[in-house]
Amino acid sequence: MYGGSGMSTGLYFKVNSPSVVHEVFDDEVVIINLDTGVYYSVNGVGAEIWTRIDGAVVGDIIDDLASRYATPASDVEASVRPFLDELGAEGLIVPNQTAPGESPRRPTRDTADVPPRLPRFEAPVLRKYSDMQELLLLDPIHEVDEVGWPVRPNGADEQHPKDRA
């Protein structure tokens, strides 16, 4: 999908809509992957990155964080790149393919004037919750009757997930 740890600083991403939905709160972003049944949360620096994902260039994100937290860009980059790798591996972001000649959307506010969320830079962390995944596990091969109605395979146990009862 993208270069992983070798990604270009000119690369930009977008949220993998509509499969991924999210809600931004003051101190936390809740993210749900509707395709996998996994949900996530990010806060602090991770939330700042997430709110800039759509349209921002990776290099600009890194430079902006380095400036706001008075931290060497190399230090910021060392943790932001793996974080973005992880977001991509989880299917939460995808490369943003902008047509030639078009510029990526830049944030309209001057982020240098926005106070940082934390007193110092901390590596972004993606918290992952997969406890709902069992409700969504797809059975890729499913038996059907003569006209296409799904039926349980012969001998399959009735499903009794705790949430249904």
Next chain:
Amino acid sequence: MRTLNPDAPDVARPDPAAFFETVHRAFEHADHAAGGSDRWYLIAGHPVRLRFAGSTLIPVITPALEHLSTAPVARPALTVCLWDVESLLPRVPAPPWRMHGDINSQASRSYSDERIHISFDIGTGVLSMVDDAADLAVYCVRDARRLPGYEIGAPLKPILQRAMRGRGGQLVHAAAVGRPDGGALLVGKGGSGKSTTALTCLGTELLYAGDDYCMLSTGSVPYAHSLFNSAKVYAEDLGRFPRLAALPSRLDDLGIDKALVFLHPDQREWITTGFPVRAILVPQVTGRQETSAMPISPAAALKALAPSTIFQLAGMDHSTLGLLATCVRRVPCYALHLGSTLSAIPRVIQDVLASGGAP
């Protein structure tokens, strides 16, 4: 029996509206042959007519809804056609699940567009469909005798979700207890303690609006509407709830040993049809004896409410998260640390509600 490869292109892709009409005609034939009768219920404030073809489904579907019984009106908000036909489904062409779908799970398949919603629950063998343009729905059961307790205790959910969504309602996976002037939503995945918490409130000042599902109206003040007067408790736990143990119950005949109890009519005084939501509580079982409440962030409450609602209930879509987020932003949210002294739980909830925002 052939095996379906989900990657194979659809061979037959019937028109959803035409498919709805096909199945609805089947109902009309069944109604004409077996005779029919109506029941009326007020669902989230909207009159809903249930048309039963034959009588088999009436004692199966209506008990959970009886506390919402209402008089007939000239123009129902929704008419649901219900029948049980053991051999109907093989004669009806399969609907277009894979044209594009809602969130499909291991247990259900669904299809939605601007007008038609179709869902089939593989576990229960229930086909649910809604035609928004006609305010009409069908609920076709393969075999009423094999309908599991979790469906009998909370029937028609995909239909109610779809129909009420267009009327400002959102079906949620939550218990609800409170007073007419305000109450609490209890949210969290199965096993988190929300049902047990709701049951501890039976017979107290906190009235019961549901132990697993309710309909949330997301206005300026969120409102929780009761849908089902059923309660489910493991048979071995009935002794902890003596008021429940005294009521008639049935053990789930699929062998998971959960007793299904209907609070109406014997204990109708314990039930409320709904209340404004004044607090969202996230139960958490602790090892301590005492129960307490601690404020939590709206984000934490959303993580408890949204995933189980979105992934357990059919008919959810990309906008569901936003609706739920609106609710958690508008009311105070708390972690309810549950202690082992169950009788103390209702008092803590009442204190939270009385405080209007601080425990």
